[in-house]
Each structure stands twice: as structure tokens, then as C-alpha cells.
Amino acid sequence: MLTDSYHRQINYLRLSITDMCNLQCIYCQSWKEIGKKSHQEILRYEEIIRLAGLMAQLGIRRVRITGGEPLLKKDVMYLIEELVKLGLFEEISLTTNGTNLSRFAAQLKNAGIARINISLDSLNRERYHQITGSGNLDDVLLGIEESLRIGLSPLKINMVVMKGINDDEIDSFSRLTLDRPVYVRFIEFMPIGHQKILWEERYLPTTVLKERLSAHFNLMATDGLVGNGPAEYYQIKGAMGKVGFISPISNHFCSRCNRIRLTPDGHLRLCLGQEDEINLKVPMRAGASDEELKGLILQGIRQKPGGHQFKLKKITGRQMAVIGG
Numbered sequence: 001m002l003t004d005s006y007h008r009q010i011n012y013l014r015l016s017i018t019d020m021c022n023l024q025c026i027y028c029q030s031w032k033e034i035g036k037k038s039h040q041e042i043l044r045y046e047e048i049i050r051l052a053g054l055m056a057q058l059g060i061r062r063v064r065i066t067g068g069e070p071l072l073k074k075d076v077m078y079l080i081e082e083l084v085k086l087g088l089f090e091e092i093s094l095t096t097n098g099t100n101l102s103r104f105a106a107q108l109k110n111a112g113i114a115r116i117n118i119s120l121d122s123l124n125r126e127r128y129h130q131i132t133g134s135g136n137l138d139d140v141l142l143g144i145e146e147s148l149r150i151g152l153s154p155l156k157i158n159m160v161v162m163k164g165i166n167d168d169e170i171d172s173f174s175r176l177t178l179d180r181p182v183y184v185r186f187i188e189f190m191p192i193g194h195q196k197i198l199w200e201e202r203y204l205p206t207t208v209l210k211e212r213l214s215a216h217f218n219l220m221a222t223d224g225l226v227g228n229g230p231a232e233y234y235q236i237k238g239a240m241g242k243v244g245f246i247s248p249i250s251n252h253f254c255s256r257c258n259r260i261r262l263t264p265d266g267h268l269r270l271c272l273g274q275e276d277e278i279n280l281k282v283p284m285r286a287g288a289s290d291e292e293l294k295g296l297i298l299q300g301i302r303q304k305p306g307g308h309q310f311k312l313k314k315i316t317g318r319q320m321a322v323i324g325g
Contacts, residue, residue: 002059004304011061012229012259015052017079018042018068019264023097024133025121026197027160027189043266043281045079049086051262051280054294056088058301060260064093064117068264071100077111084112095119095158099135101143106150116147117156122166123173131166144182153181154241160187161209162202170209171216177241183224185231185244192272205250206232219243229258248273254307260300268300273308 002010019037021028043051052063063083070076083092094108095117108116120140122128128137147155157176161167173184186209191199213219217236224233224244230253231244247253254271261269266281278300284293 002301004301006255006304006306008255008257008304009059010258010260010301010304011059013052013055013060013063014066014259014261015048015063016066016068016262016264017048017070017076018073020072021067021069021097022072022099023069023135026131026133026165027162028192037265041265043262043264045075045082047266047281047284048079048262049082050290051266051284051293051297052083053086053088054290055260055262055297056086058294058297061090062093063089063091064095065113066095069097069099070094071096071104077107080108080111080113091115093117096143097132097135098140098143100139102139102146105143105146105152109150109152113152115154115156116152117158118144118147119158119160121159121162123169127166148180148182154183155181156183156185158185158187160189161204162189162197163204165197165202167204167209170213174213174217174236174243177236177239177243180240182241183231183233183244184241185246187246188249190248190273203249206245206247207250209245213243229253230256248308252308257304260304268297270300270304271308274305276303276305278303 004010019042065080067073080092083089091114092112093115094113096119098118098120101116101118118140121131123137125137128135144155147153157173159166159173161170170186173186176182177184186206188206189199189203210219219234220237222233222235222242224231224242230248231246233242233244235242261272263269263277266284267277267279269277278296280293280296283296
């Protein structure tokens with residue numbers, strides 16, 4: 001069992017494999033705006049596989065592949081298959097914006113992906129395009145249908161709720177759970193990086209969302225998926241799916257955080273809301289042994305902070321596309 005200095009079990013790795021994204025969401029600057037990292041700066045697949053394997057030896061049991069947009073990465077199926085071949089992980093899943101998912105869903109399942117998370121912030125075509133800067137909602141909806149058709153379920157849809165932008169759609173998103181095995185999760189807007197919209201003007205706490213939904217639906221508290229993180233789940237009476245709330249600001253879950261992140265440029269990120277990172281790429285490329293790298297990983301785990309420190313008044317730091325979604 002891998003534990004940090006606060007006695008939390010660390011068993012979950014969010015593995016970001018690219019900073020590239022084909023969207024430019026208003027709360028997450030893309031590499032097009034912040035400067036794409038060079039090929040040499042990004043970890044190679046063999047380096048990712050090596051580091052993931054070492055973390056598994058230390059106690060990591062679940063991996064979620066993220067980006068940027070991971071389905072833009074060439075030969076991503078090879079990476080997934082190689083991670084599966086290690087035989088060390090209980091589950092390998094993937095987060096995507098869904099724009100290319102209809103083409104890749106079957107390949108992902110065949111490669112060994114257990115579940116898919118889709119980032120989707122509007123069901124209105126014009127608004128979706130405005131939020132993403134370039135996206136086509138129909139592409140995402142096709143990806144959802146194809147994933148459900150081939151059995152990649154339960155499917156998670158993550159919506160970042162922004163006051164005055166998309167908060168009037170929470171009812172529509174909740175209705176997606178009525179007749180499908182879909183988990184819709186409403187995520188509080190977080191102040192990360194240099195965003196195009198002001199956090200203090202667009203943030204809505206989970207309590208407000210629950211009150212609004214309870215006025216239209218009979219919400220019953222329920223369990224979520226086993227071992228799957230910070231969401232607090234409810235179910236509309238008679239629904240196939242569930243509604244979840246993730247509240248990193250109003251009711252943070254730091255005391256039970258079980259995750260670490262590996263950024264595409266090879267840094268071990270210990271907390272989404274703090275800037276401390278351990279550079280694993282430089283020593284690895286300088287010839288560090290497996291034991292030396294595991295020592296650095298353990299050093300990072302010991303330094304994992306007790307809680308986030310989002311800078312609510314002065315939003316700075318690395319962009320979400322670079323940290324990993």
C-alpha cells in the first residue's frame with residue numbers, strides 16, 4: 001500500500017500524454033495560445049510505460065489517460081495495449097473531449113480501456129461552439145452513442161458549471177441519466193491558469209446546483225462507482241444513470257485524495273491546486289535507475305500537500321492543458 005504523510009492511500013494516476021487539444025475552451029487555454037511544447041519536451045511512450053510501471057510497483061492500481069486531448073496522439077492504442085500488458089493495473093480508463101470518439105470507441109475497448117469520461121459543457125450547438133472555440137457538438141453526441149452501443153458503460157459526462165454561461169442546462173444534462181447508463185457529474189469551476197473568463201463572476205457552489213435540481217427532480221443519495229474519486233452521487237427516481245457533484249472549492253475532498261498526476265513533459269504533479277512538482281524526465285534521461293526513479297516518486301508522495309491552495313484572487317500557474325485534464 002502506497003501512502004503519503006497524511007496516511008492517505010495513493011493508488012490512482014492521472015496520466016497526461018499530450019498538451020495538444022483541438023478545442024480552445026474558455027476556462028482552459030490550449031497549446032495554440034500558450035505555445036506547443038516541442039516533441040523533445042514531451043515524454044516518449046517507452047518513458048511513459050516505464051514510469052507507469054514503476055508507480056504500479058509502488059502501489060498505483062488505476063490509471064486514467066488524459067491530455068490535452070489524448071485521441072490526437074499518434075499510436076495511442078499502442079500505449080494503451082502496452083500498459084495493459086504490464087498486468088499491474090486493475091483499471092485503465094480515458095478522458096476525452098469526445099470529438100473523435102465515434103471513430104475510436106471500438107478500438108479503445110479492444111485495446112483495454114474500461115471506461116470513458118467525456119468532457120462536455122453544453123448541449124446547445126451554438127453555445128458549445130462558443131465555449132470550445134471550435135467544436136462541433138454533433139461529433140461528441142455521436143461519440144456518446146457509439147460508446148454506449150459497444151458497451152463502454154457506465155459512461156461519465158463531466159460538465160464544468162459556469163454561472164451565466166451554461167448553468168441553465170443542468171436540468172437537460174440530468175435528463176441524460178433517465179434512460180441510459182450515464183453518470184453526469186457537475187464540476188465546480190476551478191481557478192486554474194490564465195482563463196478567458198473571471199472565476200469570481202462565474203463560480204457556482206454545488207449547494208446551489210442541488211437546490212435547483214431538487215426543485216425539478218426527486219434526487220436520492222446513492223453510491224457511485226467503487227473507488228472512483230470525489231463525486232457525491234444522487235439518482236433521479238427510476239433513472240438508469242446517476243448525477244454526481246464534484247465540489248473542489250465549496251467542499252473540497254483533499255482529506256481523501258488518492259491521486260497523483262504525470263504531466264506530458266514528465267513532471268510528477270502532487271496536487272492540482274498547488275504548483276509543487278517533481279521532475280522525473282531529466283533524471284530518467286540522464287540514466288537514473290529504476291530504484292532511483294522510484295525513490296524520487298516516493299519523495300514526491302511524501303511531499304504531497306494536505307490540501308489545495310487555489311489562488312482565488314490571483315489565478316496563476318500552469319494551464320490545465322499542460323497539467324492534464
